[in-house]
Amino acid sequence: MAHRRSRTARLSGDDRQLALLATAEKLLGERSFDDISIEDLAAGAGISRPTFYFYFSSKDEVLLALLDTVIAEVRHRVAALPRDFELEPAATWRRSIEAFIEVFSAHRAVSNAAMTARMRNADVHALWATSMQSWADYSTEIILAERARGAAPDGIDAHDLAVALNLMNERVLSASLSGDAPRIDQARSLDVLSSIWLRSIYGTTPD
Amino acid sequence: MAHRRSRTARLSGDDRQLALLATAEKLLGERSFDDISIEDLAAGAGISRPTFYFYFSSKDEVLLALLDTVIAEVRHRVAALPRDFELEPAATWRRSIEAFIEVFSAHRAVSNAAMTARMRNADVHALWATSMQSWADYSTEIILAERARGAAPDGIDAHDLAVALNLMNERVLSASLSGDAPRIDQARSLDVLSSIWLRSIYGTTPD
DNA sequence: CGACTACTCAACAGTGTGTCGACAAACGGA
DNA sequence: TCCGTTTGTCGACACACTGTTGAGTAGTCG
Numbered sequence: 177m178a179h180r181r182s183r184t185a186r187l188s189g190d191d192r193q194l195a196l197l198a199t200a201e202k203l204l205g206e207r208s209f210d211d212i213s214i215e216d217l218a219a220g221a222g223i224s225r226p227t228f229y230f231y232f233s234s235k236d237e238v239l240l241a242l243l244d245t246v247i248a249e250v251r252h253r254v255a256a257l258p259r260d261f262e263l264e265p266a267a268t269w270r271r272s273i274e275a276f277i278e279v280f281s282a283h284r285a286v287s288n289a290a291m292t293a294r295m296r297n298a299d300v301h302a303l304w305a306t307s308m309q310s311w312a313d314y315s316t317e318i319i320l321a322e323r324a325r326g327a328a329p330d331g332i333d334a335h336d337l338a339v340a341l342n343l344m345n346e347r348v349l350s351a352s353l354s355g356d357a358p359r360i361d362q363a364r365s366l367d368v369l370s371s372i373w374l375r376s377i378y379g380t381t382p383d
Numbered sequence: 384m385a386h387r388r389s390r391t392a393r394l395s396g397d398d399r400q401l402a403l404l405a406t407a408e409k410l411l412g413e414r415s416f417d418d419i420s421i422e423d424l425a426a427g428a429g430i431s432r433p434t435f436y437f438y439f440s441s442k443d444e445v446l447l448a449l450l451d452t453v454i455a456e457v458r459h460r461v462a463a464l465p466r467d468f469e470l471e472p473a474a475t476w477r478r479s480i481e482a483f484i485e486v487f488s489a490h491r492a493v494s495n496a497a498m499t500a501r502m503r504n505a506d507v508h509a510l511w512a513t514s515m516q517s518w519a520d521y522s523t524e525i526i527l528a529e530r531a532r533g534a535a536p537d538g539i540d541a542h543d544l545a546v547a548l549n550l551m552n553e554r555v556l557s558a559s560l561s562g563d564a565p566r567i568d569q570a571r572s573l574d575v576l577s578s579i580w581l582r583s584i585y586g587t588t589p590d
Numbered sequence: 591c592g593a594c595t596a597c598t599c600a601a602c603a604g605t606g607t608g609t610c611g612a613c614a615a616a617c618g619g620a
Numbered sequence: 621t622c623c624g625t626t627t628g629t630c631g632a633c634a635c636a637c638t639g640t641t642g643a644g645t646a647g648t649c650g
Contacts, residue, residue, distance in 0.1 A: 192628090208503070210503055213605090213606065213607090214606080214607070214608090215606080223628095223629075223630090224629070224630050224631085225606095225607090225608095225630085226608085226609080226610095226629075226630055226631080226632095227628075227629050227630065229608070229609085230627085230628065230629075233608095234607090234608090235607095266588070291502070292502040292503065295498070295499040295502065296415065296417055296499065301563070301564075304564070305563060305564030305565065306564075308564055308565045309564060309565045312565045331578060331582075332571075332574060332575050332578045333571070333575075336567050336568075336571055336575045337575065337578075337579070339555075339558075339565045339566065339567050340551060340555050340567060340575050340576065340579055341551075341579075342565065343551065343554040343555050343558060343565070344547060344548075344550065344551035344554065344555075346554060347550040347551065347553060347554035348546075348547050348550050348551075351546075351550060356508070356512060357508070357511070357512030357513075357515055357516060358512065358515045358516045358519045358546045358549065358550070359546065360543050360546050360547060361543075364539075364540070364543055367539060368539050368540075368543045368544065368547050369547065371538060371539045371544075371583075371588075372544070372547055372548075372579070372583045374588045375538075375582050375583050375586045375587070375588055376578075376579045376582045376583060378588050379582045379586030379587055379588050380582070380586055381473070381578075381581045381582055381585050381586050399597090420636085420637065420638090421637080421638070421639090422636095422637080430597095430598075430599090431598070431599050431600085432599085432637095432638090432639095433598075433599055433600080433601095433639085433640080433641095434597075434598050434599065436639070436640085437596090437597065437598075440639095441638090441639090442638095591650100592649105592650095593648105593649095593650090594647105594648085594649085594650100595646105595647090595648080595649100596645105596646085596647080596648095597644105597645085597646080597647095598643105598644080598645075598646095599642105599643095599644085599645105600641105600642100600643095600644100601640105601641090601642095601643105602639105602640080602641080602642105603638100603639090603640080603641100604637105604638085604639085604640100605636105605637090605638080605639105606635105606636090606637090606638100607634105607635080607636080607637100608633105608634090608635085608636105609632105609633080609634080609635100610631105610632090610633080610634100611630105611631100611632095611633105612629105612630095612631090613628105613629080613630085613631105614627100614628080614629075614630105615626105615627085615628080615629100616625105616626090616627080616628095617624105617625085617626080617627095618623100618624095618625085618626100619622105619623095619624095619625100620621100620622095620623095620624105
């Protein structure tokens with residue numbers, strides 16, 4: 177995902193790449209991605225605009241690299257989680273959701289910019305789509321296992337349910353992070369999301 | 384929301400405004416909003432680029448006008464719905480969700496473009512945010528009423544729940560319409576969303 | 591029929607992107 | 621140690637699109 181050049185020459189080389197990434201994350205904390213020009217990134221890293229193109233082929237590619245590290249962090253965090261659905265399903269689901277919230281909150285600026293860029297950039301879109309799919313597949317597996325052991329009732333297709341819940345998390349978190357419009361206070365979003373996940377997976381409708 | 388000039392003169396005047404809107408919706412069906420230039424819109428309406436600025440002050444304003452009509456259609460459709468939560472709550476919720484799906488599906492191109500533009504344009508953002516808020520408030524009222532009459536159990540804050548469910552609908556529908564990544568087949572999305580709404584509002588978690 | 595309003599566009603100015611070609615500086619052999 | 625290759629750097633250019641200005645034309649109304 178990241179284009180590294182061999183470490184040599186001049187003043188830095190590889191450090192310049194990191195400087196550009198650091199500048200991008202810093203500037204994203206101050207203004208929107210659209211309002212940051214390649215000139216700004218280059219200046220922040222102490223190089224000229226044409227030189228920027230030696231390291232990245234576009235502004236979007238910088239964001240892609242930043243998003244990649246955030247997603248890797250999520251993957252890492254989720255993999256390290258204790259996974260014990262049989263003993264304490266509620267707490268286990270909750271911890272997973274919490275991991276997402278914490279990582280994306282810690283990189284709020286990058287997350288917001290990536291959510292916007294996803295809409296117009298094919299690479300960002302593909303990276304995000306792939307991650308969402310893997311999280312949805314992971315959730316699907318667990319829902320199926322919970323149904324198999326009789327802990328969760330049958331209902332709509334497990335994969336559809338998993339996709340809808342993951343998309344909900346994405347959107348609710350995105351609204352919380354960007355502070356937009358109808359949003360849930362960040363302090364309560366974990367409770368709200370957990371509750372909906374649990375009721376949708378384990379609950380039934382009295383009819 | 385719409386800037387009308389008095390009907391007079393030349394060849395059209397007011398018709399040109401409509402021609403621009405029609406051109407925009409047509410081109411949005413063929414390519415992305417970013418890939419449509421003001422030149423393209425002007426050409427489609429048979430005027431020059433500077434003349435475009437006589438009718439709209441920017442490309443975004445054209446999209447705003449289109450989104451406005453779509454939202455008005457939703458409001459109209461939802462207001463016309465039979466609202467009988469006491470007799471048939473499930474069917475009543477389902478019909479509301481169905482109305483959203485149908486209207487936004489009928490204007491898929493505009494909906495997709497608006498969801499993208501929302502991220503960078505303050506006016507589109509505000510219009511969408513206001514609408515989402517009113518739908519969330521509407522949902523909140525009903526949830527509270529259902530809890531008051533004992534049909535729905537207590538749980539997380541009704542407004543938080545309403546916001547999360549509305550955001551889920553937005554995101555799931557948006558994924559369906561754009562055909563993106565982890566998405567729910569459009570034919571099944573009504574079932575999936577209804578099921579989650581009902582379980583979240585009326586269901587309980589056994590523990 | 592003359593002034594007024596609605597409308598139109600050629601031409602200009604500005605801003606940001608991406609490329610090209612010349613050049614500098616380290617390194618790795620012969 | 622010198623010389624070619626790789627790595628890095630940037631001035632200057634071409635381009636695409638946005639937004640503005642100012643001069644004009646065509647209907648319409650007193």
